[in-house]
Amino acid sequence: MEEKLERKATRRRRTPAEFIMENLFLLCALASIAAVAVITVYLFVSGTPAIFKIGAKEFLLGTVWKPTEGQFGILPMIICSVVSTVLAVGAGGVIGVMTAVFMAELAPPWLTRLLRPCVRLLAGIPSVVYGYFGLTLIVPLIAKLSGFAGNSLLAVIVLLAMMILPTIISISEDALRAVPRAYKEGSLALGASHSQTIFKVLLPAARSGILSALVLGVGRAIGETMAVILVAGNTPQIPTSLFDSVRTLTINIAFEMSYAEGLHREALFATGVVLFLFIMALNILLNVLTRRREKKNA
């Protein structure tokens, strides 16, 4: 009887601590969910009223942004964000995937070991430093070569393409290295050359990983703010050429937030909501891609 009680006591003495800590760990794990929920709720609560006040059609499809005259159309910003992102991911994607091919297939091991920290460093350079680099080097260069003012859509695209390189390279390289060796050996054994093997066998086999890399690149490019704000020129207009001064959704928020009041400020929150919807769509796409890959590998 006494022994039984004692055993119960020891078990109890041990259990509360474990119980409390386990629940504390669970609580911390739930923090991500809570954070996403709170961010979503507060962005929508602060942003959507303005959309209704301005009118969804005038807000999303309006082409004039003149807060002082009560005109809040963000179509120019949407177009500029989409165009600069697509072109930047096009350029950065080709260079990035090819660099990944180089690191996974062509480069001697010592060179890959040298390049990897370089890619990480490229990812670590603060975006505002990229912006300043663009402002003092790329913008004057474009101005000299084209004859227009250098603050332009082209400067934005060049800078964004540079900034998404590390993301695309590291994820594509992982995807290429995950392709089973037998694929490559089989292709080479059938008489295909190394380049044919890379482009006809390895890249198609790593397709979904590379696609994920590109989607992540799109997310980075469309959300980038501090680098582009210094080189874009910030004029809210629909670009008709690569040399036009432009303004992205992100710039719109960062540029006017400090002095905006009333409906103007709410319209900036609403701009955030539009950007948020883009990002969430990308997140869901990424999740689908990852799941499909996991299913295929299982």
Added chain:
Amino acid sequence: MKARKVTDGLVKVFVWLCAGITAALLIWILVYIMSRGLPHVTWEYLTSKFGGDDHGIYPMIVSTLCLVGLTLLFAAPVGVFAAVYLVEYAKPGKLVNVIRFATECLSGIPSILFGLFGFIFFVQICNFKFSLLSGALTLALMVLPTIIRTTEEVLKTVPVSYKEGSLALGANKLYTLFRITLPSALPGVLTALILSIGRIVGETAAVFLTAGMVYRVPKSIFSSGRTLAVHLYAIANEGFSFDECFATAAVLVVLVLLINFAADLAGKLLIRRLGGGQPN
């Protein structure tokens, strides 16, 4: 056959070229920023105040350090414990999937939206005003996914034999966790924190919307502070002298280099610590 060789050669040249462009870009940025900035980074520049006749960055260095410390104070325990839950306690299922998805979403949200949220929630609704506290809370949410994912990877690499040994000796799960698993994974956890420091130091958009731009040394966590990255944006925007901007940019780049180096060092430490402990 000859045509094939030619295309093969051309393709390889193209791949080499792309890799060359990547490497060249990095070298170009580093050399450009460092060569123009470093000559102007003097002891006086690092230790004097800003405003009036002074053009130093001492207040910005202090603000940056405070923000880094405060952010990690919030994010590190939550992130590490969340990773512990995911690796050591959670059973695969719906909850874990939802947590994973949320973490992924969080890491995909651009910093300007974190800034906007921090401005709406911490600055206005919680009424913390533009302060280091608002900034740190916002950044803590932003670096949480980095800490969780990196720590998770590390915890998974701790050999099972370590834990089994401890459990077999009669230690309970919690004791094993704090005395065996976490200490052996410590360098990896350190890597996670160092990577977060890198993000905090380089962050601009989320910081100036929450911590403000006041260029004085912050008195408490409730006062506004301007970090180095925000300072670079501010002076570049206000058209200050190029030398000053380049000097701040160079300081930032040097910090990033040091942070990367430290992360590498911690990674090597981890391999040494866990590499020797493989079963048998």
